[in-house]
Amino acid sequence: MDKLKMHSPDLSQDNIAKIRALFPDCVTEAADDQGIVRLAVDFDQLRQTLSDHIVEGPQERYRLDWPGKREALLTANAPIAKTLRPCRDESVNFDTTQNLFIEGDNLDALKLLQESYLGKVKLIYIDPPYNTGKDFIYEDDFAETSSEYLARSNQSSVEGSRLVANTDVNGRFHSDWLTMIYSRLRFARNMLSEDGVIFCSINHKEISQLKIVMDEIFGGNNLLCIFAWRTDGNFDNQAKFKFCHEYILAYAKNEGEFPHPKVIDPNVPEGSKIFKPEIRNTIVKNGPKNPASKVILPSGFPAAFDEGKIEARNNSWPHYDASAIVHDGKLSETVGVFSGWSSRELLEEFIANKFAPIVDAKGQETTFEISRSGAIEAVKVRGEPSHVISWLTGFGGSQKATVELAEMDVIFDDYPKPTKLIKYFVQMSAEQSGIFMDFFSGSATTAHAVLTQNSIDGQNRKYIMVQLPEKVDPSSSAYKAGFKNISEISKERLRRAGEKVLEGDCHEDWNRDVGFRVLKVDSSNMTDVFYRPDEVKQDELFGQVDSVKPDRTGEDLLFQVLIDWGVELTLPINRETMHGKTVFSIDGNALIACFEPGVTDALVKDIAARAPLRAVFRDTSFARDADRINAEQLFRQLSPGTELKAI
Known part of the structure; x- marks a missing residue:
């Protein structure tokens, strides 16, 4: 039987446990005055996590350090003045789909998504660029203050300019790669639900560093498995050492909340005792x-x-x-x-x-x-069987995945992952109808896997894919096939994969959602004067009455409002004309918006009569301050529970 503790609770360790639950990377192992190693708060790291500028004060402790780590944390915490602009022409079933495809830098995208999807994602799979000395990595601008970063990020960037070569002769070869992945993994953890899980593919060159980084961010106690995936290929050619496998690290947001996956390794023989009741x-x-x-x-x-x-x-x-x-x-x-x-x-x-x-x-x-x-x-x-082993074999490799794409007339030259492998991970999720994310989308294998599994078991999983419009090599077969960047390949694969899945046998309970809503990372809809009014000179005030850029549409403004309000970006949108003005309603009465000028009291009354949870207008919608005050009074009378705002 258990023994009584016979002492009062160790409140310091209880408090450390609470901090560890919120900030696992801020709790480490340290020796006390007696030389006993215990859990302790890394106050330098905690101060940095809660700060918007670089904090000095390194101490000797167990952790992975590299030049640029503090800057990476600063980059992760710094705000950006950007938005997501809808692109109907490149979407499929824009108005009804529950799936998202975001084109742009994934760090920007994750920052923009964090309020709307905080703690809502059930599974993340990523296949980041491997640090081989030839591949590209994402270049982050971190050597600046948060105000400078905010000012700079308000400007448009050239397509694909966020990529730089990370050659193995670079003195920061490992550091640059770690800086890139660190900030993105921090957002990944925030996105995961309490029973969520992340799978991260990596090769042998960075697995040791990646594991320490993920231990720091997710907590080493949340490591579920280090999978070794046997890649198919030509292994009989001569080599000093022929690498025939890669690694996939699996971490839970909270290991105690992540249940046993309801899957059995497909290589288990039919006569195995695993199948016995x-x-x-x-x-x-x-x-x-x-x-x-x-x-x-x-x-x-x-x-x-x-x-x-x-x-x-x-x-x-x-x-x-x-x-x-x-x-x-x-x-x-x-x-x-x-x-x-x-x-x-x-x-x-x-x-x-x-x-x-x-x-x-x-x-x-x-x-x-x-x-x-x-x-x-x-x-x-035995309940529902669960038998996952760490050696992944029989799932195919890049060659099989390339053939799979070719069958859909899609060309991708950058080592795609096989759908069968990612579908296996999709099946492991604790929640079969949640949101599944991949912010290094590549050829969009993760989205294809989600659609395929939905068609099999009738669940209605949703996906969020993020891909930079990285330019493809002009000499590549993909370029010759008409694809100018990787995001074009991703979107075309999703269009054709959706058609192919619908042609096969589909579960009767599946909603058959093979669409996706394309949103593109872009500069803010607001002009510079909105962010830095103190920098505007007197002779520049003329023409600055409206703080919205002239090339932006009402739907552009709507999505920035959704982001600022933390509303999911796949909710159904209804567009209608009321009193001659275009009015958007989101998910029924979750939000109603009108961004046109000349809003009348009659229109305000009709909107307020619907008692929406939120309502938003544009500043220039009201000709006079008195009109704006009247609108506020009408909402107080007709719908006092509505949260009313203007942009």
């Missing part, structure tokens, strides 16, 4: 970690046979201090059994429960029986 294993286990102890089996304890006798013995395990008589499948008299045990606590719980079934840590109904040999066996009723 009942699990029967002896709990007799002797060894240094299982010192022998005595358990009293009361009369009535179940047996696996109807009638029989087990003689008293001390020459084989378990020892019996008296003969055990079994009648009608139960012990007739109490007997003492001496052995090492693998599940003593469960066995004693079963006895205390008067032999009624109990539930183990996996949620499996459990009972115990004496076998004919005298061993004590645990008998578990």
